[in-house]
Amino acid sequence: MGLASIAIDNLLSPMxxxxxxxxxxxxxxxxxxxxxxIGKAMALYLMFAIGFKGGAGVxxxxxxADLVIAMAFGGLLSFAIxxxxxxxxxxxxxxxxxxxxxVAAHYGSISVVTFVAATEALKTLGIxxxxxxxxxxxxxxxxxxxxxxxxxRWGDGNGSSSRRSGKSGLDSEALREVLFNGSVVLLMGAxxxxxITGESGLEAVxxxxxxxxxxxxxxxxxxxxxxxxxxxxxxxxALNLRLFLFGIYMPLIGAALATVGVAFxxxxxxxxxxxxxxxASASYIAVxxxxxxxxxxxxxxxxxxxxxxVTFPFNLVFGIPxxxxxxxxxxx
Amino acid sequence: MQTHxxxxxxxxxxxxxxxxxxxxxxxxxxxxxxxxxxxxxxxxDGTWEEGQITDASHMVQILCVLxxxxxxxxxxxxFEALKPQIGxxxxxxxxVVRKEHF
Numbered sequence: 001m002g003l004a005s006i007a008i009d010n011l012l013s014p015m016x017x018x019x020x021x022x023x024x025x026x027x028x029x030x031x032x033x034x035x036x037x038i039g040k041a042m043a044l045y046l047m048f049a050i051g052f053k054g055g056a057g058v059x060x061x062x063x064x065a066d067l068v069i070a071m072a073f074g075g076l077l078s079f080a081i082x083x084x085x086x087x088x089x090x091x092x093x094x095x096x097x098x099x100x101x102x103v104a105a106h107y108g109s110i111s112v113v114t115f116v117a118a119t120e121a122l123k124t125l126g127i128x129x130x131x132x133x134x135x136x137x138x139x140x141x142x143x144x145x146x147x148x149x150x151x152x153r154w155g156d157g158n159g160s161s162s163r164r165s166g167k168s169g170l171d172s173e174a175l176r177e178v179l180f181n182g183s184v185v186l187l188m189g190a191x192x193x194x195x196i197t198g199e200s201g202l203e204a205v206x207x208x209x210x211x212x213x214x215x216x217x218x219x220x221x222x223x224x225x226x227x228x229x230x231x232x233x234x235x236x237x238a239l240n241l242r243l244f245l246f247g248i249y250m251p252l253i254g255a256a257l258a259t260v261g262v263a264f265x266x267x268x269x270x271x272x273x274x275x276x277x278x279x280a281s282a283s284y285i286a287v288x289x290x291x292x293x294x295x296x297x298x299x300x301x302x303x304x305x306x307x308x309x310v311t312f313p314f315n316l317v318f319g320i321p322x323x324x325x326x327x328x329x330x331x332x
Numbered sequence: 333m334q335t336h337x338x339x340x341x342x343x344x345x346x347x348x349x350x351x352x353x354x355x356x357x358x359x360x361x362x363x364x365x366x367x368x369x370x371x372x373x374x375x376x377d378g379t380w381e382e383g384q385i386t387d388a389s390h391m392v393q394i395l396c397v398l399x400x401x402x403x404x405x406x407x408x409x410x411f412e413a414l415k416p417q418i419g420x421x422x423x424x425x426x427x428v429v430r431k432e433h434f
Contacts, residue, residue, distance in 0.1 A: 039385065177348070227385050234379045288388030292348040296416040300388055301378045308385070 007321040010121055016317055018218040022225020023313065026233070034223040042220040043113075043285075044186060049209035049216075050116050050134060051187040055194025056202035057131020066267070067132040070275065073261055074136040077279050078143035081254050082108035086151050088250065093242045095302070101148040102291045102298030106307040107250050108144025109283035112137060112183060113224060114312065116217060118277040118320050122270050125324070129270030134191045138184050140278055145178055145290050152295065174293040181286045224312070232309030238301035239310075247310030251280035255323050263330035273327035280319055282307035335427035338434050339403045340395065343410060344370060345419040347390040356409050357396065363434060365396035377418045391419075397426060397434050 010016055025032045034042075058067075082104035089100035115137055122129055194201060202210075258279035262272035284307045291298055345353060350367065357365055370391040372381035380389050398406055403423065411421055428434060 043385070224385065238378065285386045288386045289348045292346050292388050292417070293352070296346075296349075296418075299377065300418075304386070304389060 003321060003325040006121075006125065006325055007318070009124065010321045011317065013121065013124065014214070014218050015117055015120060015221050019221040019225040019313070019316055022222040022227075023229040024225075026226045026229030033226060034219070039220070039223045039227075042216055042223070043183070045209075045216055046116050046213075046220060047112065047183050047186040048190045049213050050112075050119065051190030052194035052202065052205065052209055054131040054134030055191040055196070056198055057194075058191075059131075059195050059198035061131070063132055066130070067135065069265055070130075070132065070136050070267065070271065071139045073265060074140045074275065074278065075143050077254070077258055077261070077275075078108050078110075078140040079147050080108075081257065081279065082144045082147040083151065084253065084257075085250055086148070088253075089246060093240075093246060095243075098152055098295055098297045099299055099302055101151045102295050103246075103303045103306060104151065105144045105148035105291060105295075106282045106284070106287050106303050107254065107311075108147055109142070109287045110137060110140045110278045111281035111283055111307075111312060111315070112187065112285070113220070114277060114281040114315050114320070115274060117221070117316055118274055118323070120214060120217060121320050121324065122273060127270040127273070127324070127328075128268065129274050130268060131194075133271050133274045134187060136275065137278065138188050138191075141181075141184055141283070141286055142178050144283075145287060145294065148291075149294055171293075174290060177293055178286070178290045181289070183286060221316075228308050228313055232305055235301040235305040235309070238299065239305055243302065243306060244310055247282075247306045248314055251282065251311050251315055251319055252322075255280035255319070255326065259323075259326045259330055262327060267331060269328050269331045272331045273324040276323040276327045277315070277320060280323055281315055282311045284308040284312060333429060335429055336431035337400075338426050338428050338431070339398050339400050340424050340426040341398055341403070341406060341410075342422050342424070343394040343414070343419065344373075344391055345394065345414060346417055347387045347392050349413070349417055350392055350394075352413060353394060353410060356413055357394075357406070360402075360406050360409060362396055362398065362402070362406060365394055368393045368395065375418065375420070397428060399434055 085104035085107045086100050089095050089103055090097070095103065119129065255276045258276040262275050267275065284304060288300060288304055291303065292300065343353065354365070370393050373379070373391060380391055407423065414421060
């Protein structure tokens with residue numbers, strides 16, 4: 001299947017159309033909104049479902065060295081992408097060292113929702129992927145934050161800046177926030193429960209996590225469209241053209257790096273596509289909260305607007321078909 | 333009814349640092365405080381509101397009533413932690429009915 005065909009299928013999928021509906025409703029200043037508690041419940045549901053299904057997949061097919069290799073490659077990407085992003089931001093956008101490091105952390109980390117949307121796109125195309133990719137998601141959440149802090153400290157020499165208090169940096173509370181944030185705990189918890197209980201466990205909870213999954217994802221993406229468009233509108237003054245363009249080309253650079261890597265890793269086309277999607281995606285849930293604890297001087301209006309208002313819509317609408325096609329080329 | 337003068341400390345802070353702030357208040361033996369959600373607002377760093385996908389852009393308000401003798405110590409410690417963050421700190425005079433509570 002060619003890129004154009006995959007792109008049209010993706011664009012006309014209920015997921016993307018509901019996301020675009022959210023964007024249009026926000027642009028038209030409609031009062032449509034999903035109550036925050038329901039939005040958070042849907043996010044938890046998606047973590048639970050994708051984690052459980054991934055674990056059950058591992059139980060059915062077993063794991064080998066491919067799991068360890070995929071996790072190691074994911075971790076490496078999550079360290080390397082922020083360094084590259086930081087250098088590009090400093091060279092091309094004029095952001096301060098702290099702001100550039102915070103933005104870089106978002107691009108090194110991942111978006112679980114983009115991953116979930118990509119798994120549904122693969123399913124629609126009839127391309128299977130390995131359940132262990134859920135574990136790669138969890139591995140790629142954190143290294144980028146450590147890399148970003150290192151980039152700031154490396155520049156400061158002693159890790160302090162004139163505005164910073166002694167409580168910032170990766171202290172125990174920030175480390176707990178990063179390692180045990182609710183998304184990661186539920187995703188990995190459900191993954192291990194799915195792994196332990198296997199196919200019979202999946203059958204038992206299938207009415208909750210298999211059949212309604214796509215519908216819940218559509219509703220969640222409607223909410224994401226509303227949040228992304230409203231966030232972009234209220235904070236667009238924080239972005240200039242160079243930052244906006246970075247939000248488009250950085251995911252493509254991350255995807256290109258991952259595509260080169262998966263060509264040498266003997267991954268299945270579906271898993272390779274998900275690895276490329278993860279490398280291209282940018283965090284907007286776990287990393288922003290961690291940045292408020294570890295790099296409070298960085299301006300949230302910049303990094304949140306870039307990751308949620310620019311990169312997430314780009315990846316969802318245009319990126320996913322491109323990444324699936326690229327992964328298919330190098331693994332096929 | 334007789335009332336007694338006390339100081340009210342109000343902190344409007346970023347939600348992710350709530351636990352850090354409450355730990356400071358606990359360490360300083362502040363006898364009571366209340367945490368309230370903030371719905372929406374605007375400040376030097378732009379606008380913010382509930383309903384965002386991440387807690388990073390949420391704000392909360394912490395209220396505590398203190399004896400004047402305790403104020404300086406609590407104010408210094410909380411402000412030190414809040415210095416690099418987005419937020420507002422202010423103090424006002426209040427009257428309480430049960431002075432032994434503060």
